[in-house]
Amino acid sequence: AQTVTQSQPEMSVQEAETVTLSCTYDTSESDYYLFWYKQPPSRQMILVIRQEAYKQQNATENRFSVNFQKAAKSFSLKISDSQLGDAAMYFCALLSETSGSRLTFGEGTQLTVNP
Amino acid sequence: DVKVTQSSRYLVKRTGEKVFLECVQDMDHENMFWYRQDPGLGLRLIYFSYDVKMKEKGDIPEGYSVSREKKERFSLILESASTNQTSMYLCASSFRVQDVSQETQYFGPGTRLLVL
Numbered sequence: 001a002q003t004v005t006q007s008q009p010e011m012s013v014q015e016a017e018t019v020t021l022s023c024t025y026d027t028s029e030s031d032y033y034l035f036w037y038k039q040p041p042s043r044q045m046i047l048v049i050r051q052e053a054y055k056q057q058n059a060t061e062n063r064f065s066v067n068f069q070k071a072a073k074s075f076s077l078k079i080s081d082s083q084l085g086d087a088a089m090y091f092c093a094l095l096s097e098t099s100g101s102r103l104t105f106g107e108g109t110q111l112t113v114n115p
Numbered sequence: 116d117v118k119v120t121q122s123s124r125y126l127v128k129r130t131g132e133k134v135f136l137e138c139v140q141d142m143d144h145e146n147m148f149w150y151r152q153d154p155g156l157g158l159r160l161i162y163f164s165y166d167v168k169m170k171e172k173g174d175i176p177e178g179y180s181v182s183r184e185k186k187e188r189f190s191l192i193l194e195s196a197s198t199n200q201t202s203m204y205l206c207a208s209s210f211r212v213q214d215v216s217q218e219t220q221y222f223g224p225g226t227r228l229l230v231l
Contacts, residue, residue, distance in 0.1 A: 004157075006157075009155065033215065033216050033218070037222075039222075042224065043203075043224050043225045044222055044224050044225075045205065045207075045222035046222070047219050047220075050216070052216050091157060091158065095215060097215060100165075101146050101148075101163070101165075101209055101212075101215065101218050101220070102160060102163065102173070103158075103160075103220065105150075105157040105158040105159075107155055107156060107157040108157050
């Protein structure tokens, strides 16, 4: 079984500042992939960023980057220059090579961006 | 753009009623999924389907069934709704990929179901 844990139910950040959302996971698989999904208030969830476990280099997508610590099984999301549109629920998710297309999601972190 | 639509945004049903939640995707995706989303629990997989007429149980299938008669449509059925099935239900779809690292699920807007 694999698990994903997000220990911060809520976070807040001032506009233009940087915030980091935490995620830890557990899996016995050697090949797996990690994702951050964003669910804005309109509720349509979208993929923000993905990371292959075999890659040492941290993934980046514009203002979004991850800090992937494989030994610690940690996968945090950093949002730089936060914007009001970043306010959303963020979910960390894990996909293993043997699970097919089945994602395991964390509990979610509600991010508030203050003007 | 990929579009995943769900038949209702809000639904109110009575205990014991049979409830149908419909999901349609327009991108010819092979995979389709039903999740329920509850505060503090994240998303939990109820059922998924890799192809027409195929279904697989997810992590919490009890009290639910599904139907996939056409590739674009995946229905979630609550045979006899109960109050503990009050939740947000999210549908998703994705292509079947050789390289699972490229897996991207596209989500519908969700259906908030209240069972009284």
